[in-house]
Amino acid sequence: MDTVRIIGAPTDYGANRRGVDMGPSAIRYGGLADQLAGAGVDTVDAGDLLVPRAEERDPDADAPSEGKAKFLRETADVCRRLGDEVAATLDDGEVPLALGGDHSIAIGSLSGSARDADIGAVWFDAHADLNTPATTPSGNVHGMPLAAALGIDEFADTEWANAAGLSPENVALVGLRSVDEAEAELIKERGFAAYTMSDIDERGITEVTEEALSVAADGVDGIHVSLDLDWLDPNAAPGVGTPVRGGVTYREAHSAMEIVDETDALRSMEIVEVNPTLDQHNETAELATELAASAFGKRVL
Numbered sequence: 462m463d464t465v466r467i468i469g470a471p472t473d474y475g476a477n478r479r480g481v482d483m484g485p486s487a488i489r490y491g492g493l494a495d496q497l498a499g500a501g502v503d504t505v506d507a508g509d510l511l512v513p514r515a516e517e518r519d520p521d522a523d524a525p526s527e528g529k530a531k532f533l534r535e536t537a538d539v540c541r542r543l544g545d546e547v548a549a550t551l552d553d554g555e556v557p558l559a560l561g562g563d564h565s566i567a568i569g570s571l572s573g574s575a576r577d578a579d580i581g582a583v584w585f586d587a588h589a590d591l592n593t594p595a596t597t598p599s600g601n602v603h604g605m606p607l608a609a610a611l612g613i614d615e616f617a618d619t620e621w622a623n624a625a626g627l628s629p630e631n632v633a634l635v636g637l638r639s640v641d642e643a644e645a646e647l648i649k650e651r652g653f654a655a656y657t658m659s660d661i662d663e664r665g666i667t668e669v670t671e672e673a674l675s676v677a678a679d680g681v682d683g684i685h686v687s688l689d690l691d692w693l694d695p696n697a698a699p700g701v702g703t704p705v706r707g708g709v710t711y712r713e714a715h716s717a718m719e720i721v722d723e724t725d726a727l728r729s730m731e732i733v734e735v736n737p738t739l740d741q742h743n744e745t746a747e748l749a750t751e752l753a754a755s756a757f758g759k760r761v762l
């Protein structure tokens with residue numbers, strides 16, 4: 462039986478909305494450990510990582526090498542520690558489940574998961590999160606973690622961010638519906654496996670998810686699943702900072718997570734962008750716990 466190690470990463474430095482730092486607490490309170498017990502997995506809770514206070518400085522006045530990326534130093538600090546914790550969890554034979562926090566934490570989980578292994582990644586998200594400090598429309602690092610982990614452009618030199626064993630051929634994005642122009646170019650240029658909501662409309666969630674997982678799992682030791690709650694339609698997941706209409710339904714999300722479990726290649730996972738200050742009665746956090754349970758094998762019968 463797998464043991465899942467829960468690692469809280471309560472940071473909001475990568476997002477444009479405060480409150481997402483309370484995500485780990487809301488997800489735990491939403492019943493994560495019980496849900497995972499229902500999936501037949503043991504859990505240990507490593508608690509929350511320490512998140513540094515922001516330096517007293519203007520976020521736009523970063524060192525030139527940081528370009529327009531707000532709080533990149535603080536984000537690096539959190540992600541270095543998350544990377545170490547994820548790598549240590551894997552060394553101990555457990556499965557890391559990181560709780561955000563905003564999506565910038567993926568830089569840490571990917572670099573930790575890909576430290577001593579070749580991995581693939583499936584990105585369940587409305588967004589591509591492939592901006593760089595040069596292309597970002599917002600300066601928010603939660604719009605950049607996939608580019609950072611892959612060492613794209615300015616991120617080529619940020620050694621703390623790069624996920625050694627992750628190559629672009631093993632990355633698949635699922636559920637896209639809000640992609641910036643530069644991100645769209647990058648997806649085409651580098652040939653990322655990218656599935657929009659239209660692909661899901663046409664082909665169905667099962668076929669799309671199976672294909673995405675086979676791309677990610679091809680020839681690697683295991684896969685990282687990154688679950689941004691804004692992947693779901695805001696009707697199902699209102700408690701997120703950057704909601705986009707037209708997302709996957711509650712049922713589609715569960716089907717996709719069940720396919721993750723059936724693929725039997727899950728190495729590490731994160732759940733991000735749950736913002737309890739924008740939620741209704743903690744329903745988005747509770748949904749996150751249910752989806753985690755499906756990904757780790759919970760079934761009706």
Ligand SMILES: NC(=[NH2+])NCCC[C@H](N)C(=O)O
Nearest residue numbers: 564588592599601603604703
């Ligand atoms: N993880 C997220 N919610 N990312 C939202 C990113 C939004 C937009 N593409 C940006 O770069 O600012």
Ligand SMILES: [Mn+2]
Nearest residue numbers: 587588689691
């Ligand atoms: Mn998103």
Ligand SMILES: [Mn+2]
Nearest residue numbers: 564586590689
């Ligand atoms: Mn995201």
